[in-house]
Amino acid sequence: MAKAKGAIVVDTVKCKGCELCMVACPTKVIEMAREVNAKGFHYSQMGNPEACIGCTNCAMVCPDSCITVYKVKA
Amino acid sequence: MDIKEIVKEENLVYKKSMVLTDKEMHYCPGCTHGVVHKLIAEVIDEMGIQEKTIGVAPVGCAVFAYDYLHIDWQEAAHGRAPAVATGVKRLLPDKMVFSYQGDGDLAAIGTAETIHACNRGENIVMVFINNGIYGMTGGQMAPTTLKGMKASTCPFGREPQQDGNPLKITELLAQLPGTSYVTRHSCHTAAAVRKTKKALRKAFENQQQKKGTSLVEVVSTCSSGWKMTPAKANDWMVENMFPFYPLGDLKDE
Ligand SMILES: Cc1ncc(C[n+]2csc(CCOP(=O)(O)OP(=O)(O)O)c2C)c(N)n1
Ligand code: SF4
Ligand code: SF4
Numbered sequence: 001m002a003k004a005k006g007a008i009v010v011d012t013v014k015c016k017g018c019e020l021c022m023v024a025c026p027t028k029v030i031e032m033a034r035e036v037n038a039k040g041f042h043y044s045q046m047g048n049p050e051a052c053i054g055c056t057n058c059a060m061v062c063p064d065s066c067i068t069v070y071k072v073k074a
Numbered sequence: 075m076d077i078k079e080i081v082k083e084e085n086l087v088y089k090k091s092m093v094l095t096d097k098e099m100h101y102c103p104g105c106t107h108g109v110v111h112k113l114i115a116e117v118i119d120e121m122g123i124q125e126k127t128i129g130v131a132p133v134g135c136a137v138f139a140y141d142y143l144h145i146d147w148q149e150a151a152h153g154r155a156p157a158v159a160t161g162v163k164r165l166l167p168d169k170m171v172f173s174y175q176g177d178g179d180l181a182a183i184g185t186a187e188t189i190h191a192c193n194r195g196e197n198i199v200m201v202f203i204n205n206g207i208y209g210m211t212g213g214q215m216a217p218t219t220l221k222g223m224k225a226s227t228c229p230f231g232r233e234p235q236q237d238g239n240p241l242k243i244t245e246l247l248a249q250l251p252g253t254s255y256v257t258r259h260s261c262h263t264a265a266a267v268r269k270t271k272k273a274l275r276k277a278f279e280n281q282q283q284k285k286g287t288s289l290v291e292v293v294s295t296c297s298s299g300w301k302m303t304p305a306k307a308n309d310w311m312v313e314n315m316f317p318f319y320p321l322g323d324l325k326d327e
Contacts, residue, residue, distance in 0.1 A: 006087075007080040018104035018297075018304040024264050041103065049077055056088040057264035063108025064099060069088040070080045 005074040006054020010044050011066040017041030021058035021067060027051040030058060091115040093124055097141050104304020106294035107135055107203060109261040111142050113271045114172070114201065117278055118145065127170040128162055130155040134176035135210045135296075136203065153184020156191035159198045170281055172199035177218040178208040181243040185217075188243065195252025195286035199277040202244065202289060205296040206315065213299030217241040220318055225299075240318065244291045248324040255280050255288040256325040260316070262295075262308040285327070293319050 008029070015037060021044050022030040031047030044066075046052065054071025093115035101107050118124050124145055131139040133152035140147035146169075150158040155173035163171040180188050180202050191198070207225050208214040215225040215232060220240055222231040232240070248256040255277055259270040270292055277288035293315050295307035302310060 005075050005080060007077045009081060014098055016103035020104055020304050020308075023305050023308075046077075054080075054087055055264075059088045060264040060267045061109065061261065063101065063103075063105050063112070065090040065094055065108070065112050067088070068086070068090070070082065070085040071087045072075070072080055072085050074075055 003074055004053050004071055006052035006069060006071045007049060008046060008052060008058060008070070009068045011064075011068075012037050012043040012045070014064050015041060015043035015066045016064055017043055018063065019044070020061045020063070024057045024061040026055065026057060027053055091119045093119045093144050095142055095144055099142055100138060101135065102296075102298045104295065104297050104307065105135070106205065106261050106292060106296075109267060110174075110201065110203060110270070110292055110294075111139065113267065113274055114174075115143050116271060117275045118143070118170075121275070121278060123170050123278070126168065127172070128166070130159045130162065130171070130173040132173070132175040132179040133210075134179050134208070136174055136176060137210070139174055153179050153182070154187055155179065155184065156196070156198070156200060157187040159200075160191055160194070160196045163196060163198050167197075170199075170278060172201060172278075174201045175203065176209065177202070177204045177206065177216045178211075181217045181241055185243070189247070189250070191252075192247045192287045192289065193250045193252050195254075197281055197284050197286055198288075199274075199281055200287065200289045201274070202291040203294045204244075204291055204319065205294040205299065207296055207299045209296045209299050213296070217243070220314060223314070242319070244289065244319075244324060247289055253287045253289060253325060254285040254327045255323075256291075257289070257323045258291040258293060258319060258321050260293045260311065260321060262311060266321075291319075293321070
């Protein structure tokens with residue numbers, strides 16, 4: 001069966017570090033950066049990019065619409 | 075596969091709606107208001123009604139909603155959004171009109187406007203963000219505050235003998251003949267967010283079909299007011315809010 005491969009791009013300037021995307025990701029792709037953005041928040045990033053399936057769950061729950069999702073059939 | 079090969083325009087499956095402005099929302103991290111704003115923007119976008127939609131913004135945390143969606147807006151005095159929406163819709167019946175209100179706005183100071191707009195069956199959409207407290211002013215007890223729930227004006231928890239009972243205004247509104255669609259949702263998981271979006275879409279379609287009032291309640295978190303992390307607030311909501319405010323359709327005619 002063809003498995004989908006995904007990737008996300010986070011608007012790290014807008015991210016408020018709420019961690020809701022991290023909780024919503026079914027494959028544990030997302031981690032919070034050690035660094036903070038200009039607002040002082042630990043922004044979200046792909047810690048485990050290989051696991052992303054492009055399901056858009058993280059983007060759906062993000063209150064600040066920070067996440068763009070891409071997907072290919074691998 | 076290299077990320078650079080995936081991140082290409084032709085592989086795009088989700089991006090921020092064009093109906094949302096680029097202005098950074100003033101809401102606290104994890105706030106449900108931001109999720110619901112996004113869903114309304116997506117529904118407006120997908121229905122192609124951006125040019126004809128007029129929102130009525132409340133007093134409460136969402137007072138600046140007019141800065142966040144590229145549509146026409148009218149700000150209303152505290153609790154008066156359904157009355158203002160009534161006027162807008164009656165004068166401009168071809169426009170799509172919705173009110174956006176918190177529980178302090180819709181179920182406390184604006185109770186009369188809410189009940190009478192629903193009872194008249196005004197052909198509008200009402201979006202109701204129920205976080206159980208007055209978020210903007212510092213987390214005071216609202217009519218919707220649960221029994222035993224702590225708020226800044228009931229620091230030991232709501233005590234019905236002294237503070238009155240929590241109000242299920244949505245159940246009350248479902249009994250009125252003017253409402254056609256009354257439903258309760260949440261945004262604590264991606265699946266729940268998708269359901270809320272479907273409900274909002276249906277509410278706007280009902281308005282196109284002149285069905286009367288559609289009310290979409292979203293049981294919401296206020297992590298700052300509740301003094302919890304956003305993820306903890308979601309868990310608390312599931313455990314404590316959902317038993318008293320169960321999700322699902324209350325009315326669909
Ligand atoms: C006439 C009037 N009375 C009181 C206030 C103070 N006030 C501002 S927001 C608010 C409550 C908002 O709570 P809610 O509607 O639940 O919205 P939230 O902030 O939680 O989203 C109150 C009482 C006001 N602005 N105007
Ligand atoms: S698209 Fe799905 S799999 Fe990829 S990071 Fe987001 S939630 Fe995780
Ligand atoms: S849900 Fe959005 S704002 Fe919250 S941490 Fe993730 S990207 Fe940042």
